[in-house]
Amino acid sequence: xxxxxxxxxxxxxxxxxxxxxxxxxxxxxxxxxxxxxxxxxxxxxxxxxxxxxxxxxxxxxxxxxxxxxxxxxxxxxxxxxxxxxxxxxxxxxxxxxxxxxxxxxxxxxxxxxxxxxxxxxxxxxxxxxxxxxxxxxxxxxxxxxxxxxxxxxxxxxxxxxxxxxxxxxxxxxxxxxxxxxxxxxxxxxxxxxxxxxxxxxxxxxxxxxxxxxxxxxxxxxxxxxxxxxxxxxxxxxxxxxxxxxxxxxxxxxxxxxxxxxxxxxxxxxxxxxxxxxxxxxxxxxxxxxxxxxxxxxxxxxxxxxxxxxxxxxxxxxxxxxxxxxxxxxxxxxxxxxxxxxxxxxxxxxxxxxxxxxxxxxxxxxxxxxxxxxxxxxxxxxxxxxxxxxxxxxxxxx
Amino acid sequence: xxxxxxxxxxxxxxxxxxxxxxxxxxxxxxxxxxxxxxxxxxxxxxxxxxxxxxxxxxxxxxxxxxxxxxxxxxxxxxxxxxxxxxxxxxxxxxxxxxxxxxxxxxxxxxxx
Numbered sequence: 009x010x011x012x013x014x015x016x017x018x019x020x021x022x023x024x025x026x027x028x029x030x031x032x033x034x035x036x037x038x039x040x041x042x043x044x045x046x047x048x049x050x051x052x053x054x055x056x057x058x059x060x061x062x063x064x065x066x067x068x069x070x071x072x073x074x075x076x077x078x079x080x081x082x083x084x085x086x087x088x089x090x091x092x093x094x095x096x097x098x099x100x101x102x103x104x105x106x107x108x109x110x111x112x113x114x115x116x117x118x119x120x121x122x123x124x125x126x127x128x129x130x131x132x133x134x135x136x137x138x139x140x141x142x143x144x145x146x147x148x149x150x151x152x153x154x155x156x157x158x159x160x161x162x163x164x165x166x167x168x169x170x171x172x173x174x175x176x177x178x179x180x181x182x183x184x185x186x187x188x189x190x191x192x193x194x195x196x197x198x199x200x201x202x203x204x205x206x207x208x209x210x211x212x213x214x215x216x217x218x219x220x221x222x223x224x225x226x227x228x229x230x231x232x233x234x235x236x237x238x239x240x241x242x243x244x245x246x247x248x249x250x251x252x253x254x255x256x257x258x259x260x261x262x263x264x265x266x267x268x269x270x271x272x273x274x275x276x277x278x279x280x281x282x283x284x285x286x287x288x289x290x291x292x293x294x295x296x297x298x299x300x301x302x303x304x305x306x307x308x309x310x311x312x313x314x315x316x317x318x319x320x321x322x323x324x325x326x327x328x329x330x331x332x333x334x335x336x337x338x339x340x341x342x343x344x345x346x347x348x349x350x351x352x353x354x355x356x357x358x359x360x361x362x363x364x365x366x367x368x369x370x371x372x373x374x375x376x377x378x379x380x381x382x383x384x385x386x387x388x389x390x391x392x393x394x395x396x397x398x399x400x401x402x403x404x405x
Numbered sequence: 406x407x408x409x410x411x412x413x414x415x416x417x418x419x420x421x422x423x424x425x426x427x428x429x430x431x432x433x434x435x436x437x438x439x440x441x442x443x444x445x446x447x448x449x450x451x452x453x454x455x456x457x458x459x460x461x462x463x464x465x466x467x468x469x470x471x472x473x474x475x476x477x478x479x480x481x482x483x484x485x486x487x488x489x490x491x492x493x494x495x496x497x498x499x500x501x502x503x504x505x506x507x508x509x510x511x512x513x514x515x516x517x
Contacts, residue, residue, distance in 0.1 A: 324462030
């Protein structure tokens, strides 16, 4: 796509402080992470009535209990007993009919209602007022999102045209997944940005990423980019003359055949969605992965990468294809970590007042712009100034 | 030894004790920890048999493989990891292994 078509994003240098400054991160906690839909799980993790998952959102000091109720509905609650705040659930996942507090045995149903509490007659409150605090939850493309604030839009309205795209991604049909997780000494935006620009591919992934570059496109720049509000997309370029290795070709060939047979090889096999603030997903049928970058503090984050699969392993070939796809994706992601940390160390020094994005790093610029708009609006709210201005991203929506 | 591996895969018998590995985490670790010559020898023996092995194994229920078939399955799953070193990374493997150790596998359909 032409550089001119991205002119609306601007060309100015980007301030460096938001990528390392703890004070800025304190603003982001509320301005960004409490005011956005956050991707937190997948419906396949909650197959039955009483199935639950616990999820920690460290940026907000929040622990969530996400449960499929007896009525089949998936709900999210704060993982906190309404008696005196004790966290109800320690396990990462499981299945229960009720959730009982380990401290004084207050018991809650899968719908969050307080069912029973020992000697409750001596309290000065009604059971109906003691339900678990509910958190907004919505689902798109099989993916579970939560909102820790008061959403001004439903999830699908917020995602706009990308909601329909998500419905067509392989993850929408998934029943299981592979997962690997990494921690990194780097700001969440710096980490995330690495995965939304291709400028680095030929240097950091000279061998593992070779299929993504070629003579016609030595940097492997995307075919196109798109933007909707704070969200963005890109379409990956396809090398017309790839040179896969023998086992690599056999492995991905199997994965592609299974995807065709399963109906997960949809129209978005080269499309990438980057949903604000911290979630990526790729529509590739052979390596249909998602990647969430969770902030821990200003200079530390955690990546959770999942490859979503439709159906259980029903034969040796399918099991093999999934193992290869996971191992291959893990290799590529592993190569990025060191250089991101090196970037963080450089920024932590304070030597730079600004960083620079070129035209093909437009997705990185767009993320910073979306974060900056929210932080500035939040600052204005804190200062009690004039009504919150309509952001550029919102005006475009 | 006759039941160590299915008929037709005897060439892999010398590698079975080290490369028939249960669990994705252990398979990934063995790839990084193995002596390079041993890893290369396993790849040279196993890669040409990948198609034949999966064709044979596909005849059995995946969750009820006989012991010899299970051993062969585990070797092919380890091959998936090893092939990335042998086919893609080459001499980048030592540096790459240090970076991979930060990517913690938590769940796979084959059993983490």
